[in-house]
Amino acid sequence: MNRMTLSDETRLEMYWMMLLSRRLDERAWVLHRQGKIAFHISGIGQEAAQVGAAYALRRGYDWVAPYYRDLALMLCLGYEPREFMLSLMGKREEPSSGGRQMPSHWSLRRANVVSHSAVVATQCSHATGIGLAIKMRREDKVVLASLGEGSTSQGEWYEAVNWAAVHQLPVIFLVENNQYAISVPVEKQMAVPSAADRACGLGLRGVAVDGSDVFAVHQAFTEAVELARSGKGPTLIEAKMYRITPHSSDDDDRTYRSREEVEEHKKRDPLLVNRRILERDGLLTASRLEEMESRAKKMVDEAVQYAEQAPYPAAEEAAYPVYAEEVRHD
Incomplete structure (x- = not known):
């Protein structure tokens, strides 16, 4: 499936989800600099891969084991802007943990999104399980496990992918290769040119795709989902992009990469790449883009205002529902 088989409405909606994210x-970066939130970990530059993957799933039916940069993916699955802001501010109403979990450590019961740990690659084991x-159960559902390329050096990743390959499980591993595992560049993480190359040694399909092109990712993911749903096993999809922002709000990326490098990669910013595609195809006009920007600003403003006024969890709730209030051994 290529971009021309998607409806015009769907293609514009995919761009909208990238823009909103x-x-x-x-x-979130502004709020952090204002001292209104304690921490932020960003997905800027990675939106196209996440949206392309999400639109190949049966959202709310299939399962997702995400990683912490997957804001755009979560929005596509029905996560609301106000829920993101509630999470950033640690408010009681946020859906993943009632304000207990770190920001961007997603879970969303209504969308079959499984909670994950800050320890990288653990979500891959969950997805394989x-x-x-x-x-x-002989169901036709599939599982998406997303991760960074640094996670493909972890033992749990190898175990999860190997088990999925051996048992031909309906799992798609989306490796969002943003070129850096915190401060470590790709060439110091692996001895092969691409994370997709690791698939052949583990017995599953490996596909590399331009992670800045939402429609290219969608096509690769659609093919992988069709195979998984029909019982033909897992696929590893490596989406290559660039992490435009620092690793997190606690990171100074000037210590390990130059400003010239970052500026050069901004030329492949997925918002620019896909805007040009849609403009070329006559779908995205200046007035439509202005309307999208206005709508996004309004939604973001409203989400921030709502979260700022929302209550924090009560102190007595700190251990609930982490610990059982009563344990019986009858």
Whole structure:
């Protein structure tokens, strides 16, 4: 499936989700600099891969084990801007943990999104376990596990991918290769040119795709989902992009990469790449883009205002529902 088989409405909606994610992400940086939130970890530059993957799923039916940069993916799955801001501010109403979990450590019960740890690659084991359950139940669901390329050096990733390959489980591993595992560049992380190359040694399909092109990612993911849903096993998709922002709000990326390098990669910013595609195809006009920007700003403003006024969890709630209030051994 290429971009021309998607409806015009869907293609514009995919761009809208990327734009909304970007504006929320940018506002989070502002809130951090204002001292209104304690921490932010960004997905700027990675939106196209996440949206392309999400639109190949049956959202709310399939399962997702995300990683912490997946704001655009979560928005596509029905996560609301106000829920993101509630999470950033640690407010009681946020859906993943009632304000207990770190920001951007997603879970969303209504969308089959599984909570994850700050320890990288653990979500891959969760995804493979879910994939095994799907196969045992003879369901036609699939699982998306997303991760950074640095996570492909972790033992849990190898175990999860190997198990999925051995048992032909309906799991798609989306490696969002943003070129840096915190401060470590790709060439110091792996001895092969591409994370997709690692698939052949583990017995599953490996596909590399331009992670700045939302429609290219969608096509690769659609093919992988069709294979997984029909019982033909897992696929590893490596989407290559660039992490435009520092690793997190606690990171000074000037210590390990030059400003010239970052500026050069901004030329492949996925918002620019996909805006040009849509403009070339006559879908995205200046007035339509202005309307999108205005709508995004309004939604972000409203989300921030709502979260600022929302209550924090009460102190007595700190251990609930982490610990059982009563344990019986009858």
